[in-house]
Amino acid sequence: MGTLVLGLLTLSGLCALLALLLEAAHAVFTDYGPCRISINDGAKELSVKGGGRLLGTLMDQGIFIPSACGGRGSCGLCKVRVLEGGGPLLPTETPYLNAEETANGTRLSCQVRVRTNIVIHIPEAFFLIKEFRTRVVGLRPLTPSIKEVHLKLLDPSEIVFKPGQFIQFYVPEYAGSPEPVYRAYSIASPARLKSEIKLVITRVERGVATTYIHTLLKEGQEVRINGPYGDFYLRPSDREMIMIGTGSGLAPLMSILYQMADEGIDRPCTLYFGVKSRADLFYQEEIRELAQKLPRFRYVPVLSQPLPDDQWDGETGFVTDAVARDVKDGSQMEAYLCGNPLMIDAAVKLLTQRGLTEDRIFFDKFN
Ligand SMILES: Cc1cc2nc3c(=O)[nH]c(=O)nc-3n(C[C@H](O)[C@H](O)[C@H](O)COP(=O)(O)OP(=O)(O)OC[C@H]3O[C@@H](n4cnc5c(N)ncnc54)[C@H](O)[C@@H]3O)c2cc1C
Numbered sequence: 001m002g003t004l005v006l007g008l009l010t011l012s013g014l015c016a017l018l019a020l021l022l023e024a025a026h027a028v029f030t031d032y033g034p035c036r037i038s039i040n041d042g043a044k045e046l047s048v049k050g051g052g053r054l055l056g057t058l059m060d061q062g063i064f065i066p067s068a069c070g071g072r073g074s075c076g077l078c079k080v081r082v083l084e085g086g087g088p089l090l091p092t093e094t095p096y097l098n099a100e101e102t103a104n105g106t107r108l109s110c111q112v113r114v115r116t117n118i119v120i121h122i123p124e125a126f127f128l129i130k131e132f133r134t135r136v137v138g139l140r141p142l143t144p145s146i147k148e149v150h151l152k153l154l155d156p157s158e159i160v161f162k163p164g165q166f167i168q169f170y171v172p173e174y175a176g177s178p179e180p181v182y183r184a185y186s187i188a189s190p191a192r193l194k195s196e197i198k199l200v201i202t203r204v205e206r207g208v209a210t211t212y213i214h215t216l217l218k219e220g221q222e223v224r225i226n227g228p229y230g231d232f233y234l235r236p237s238d239r240e241m242i243m244i245g246t247g248s249g250l251a252p253l254m255s256i257l258y259q260m261a262d263e264g265i266d267r268p269c270t271l272y273f274g275v276k277s278r279a280d281l282f283y284q285e286e287i288r289e290l291a292q293k294l295p296r297f298r299y300v301p302v303l304s305q306p307l308p309d310d311q312w313d314g315e316t317g318f319v320t321d322a323v324a325r326d327v328k329d330g331s332q333m334e335a336y337l338c339g340n341p342l343m344i345d346a347a348v349k350l351l352t353q354r355g356l357t358e359d360r361i362f363f364d365k366f367n
Pocket residue numbers: 068069075166183184185186187199200201202203204205206207208209210211230248249251364365366367
């Protein structure tokens with residue numbers, strides 16, 4: 001068993017080394033010269049340095065394609081139609097494309113390299129996504145592993161977003177990362193506050209962005225973000241709502257709850273918030289204040305591993321266990337889920353078993 005694990009670790013180490021060498025060789029030995037990118041029937045023509053990936057090349061030109069995985073080919077959001085010059089479809093792209101998309105030239109822009117003149121088509125809405133210069137005006141530990149990052153917008157000085165949406169946070173090259181990376185973070189603050197946003201960021205062990213944010217980011221520092229992105233937002237309806245969040249997955253749900261309070265949206269709504277122990281609960285005061293403004297709102301915190309000192313007499317187990325105990329018939333409900341991908345898969349399975357149709361289940365998986 002030990003030999004097998006050692007073998008696998010050696011193999012994955014060699015693969016990572018090979019990928020790095022290939023990337024380095026690519027940078028050194030390939031010079032594609034200037035290339036032209038023609039967008040939306042020539043509505044925009046760009047002259048760019050060839051060789052880079054389409055996603056990053058467009059970003060350098062101020063055109064932001066939705067992305068949540070920082071270009072790692074694992075979110076499937078960065079789709080654009082490449083009509084000419086995109087090269088062959090890669091195996092890394094096919095899992096994210098349906099038959100219609102494959103036929104109409106849709107590609108993952110993070111996987112396509114600009115090696116020649118290229119003709120693309122993107123939705124007009126993408127031209128509205130902007131990059132913002134911001135300043136860190138607050139860094140606050142919310143739990144032992146979660147920090148709130150409060151950003152003031154400098155230029156542009158305001159952001160318009162739908163509560164529930166996310167931004168991409170730019171992390172510069174540092175000792176823990178040989179190259180800059182982008183990571184997605186949901187906006188936790190109310191949309192009415194246009195000149196500032198709050199993010200809620202869980203530290204991930206050896207995580208490139210979260211190590212930087214938790215250990216190196218300082219108040220007063222300038223930070224680049226771009227956005228807003230995503231289709232996780234409140235749908236207009238009178239249906240009873242169920243919200244399920246784990247850890248920092250509470251962030252976009254808070255923004256949606258602020259929207260409901262600000263706009264007087266009085267729908268029956270239960271928020272199930274799953275964490276390990278009492279120390280992992282956060283925004284409890286804010287949730288109490290929201291509950292006073294939302295007459296039909298109910299809050300159910302659920303601890304999966306309460307400690308003896310927690311003196312917890314509330315719900316325990318997985319957050320989905322608590323939902324299963326409460327919801328017997330979900331056929332008239334609408335669900336908003338956010339956080340751990342395993343929780344979301346379990347919640348979707350449970351809710352559909354309880355009669356909720358998939359077109360009324362909205363989620364953002366934090367992966
Ligand atoms: C739409 C969207 C919104 C998001 N919003 C938030 C948010 O509001 N707050 C927030 O904290 N995160 C959020 N995330 C996750 C975030 O984008 C990063 O993936 C996360 O912060 C890890 O980044 P990293 O660079 O530190 O880790 P990486 O260097 O990317 O990953 C390091 C290792 O940790 C693993 N890993 C990555 N994430 C996790 C995790 N959460 N738990 C355990 N292992 C992990 C990876 O598989 C990898 O093996 C969101 C993700 C998406 C797709």
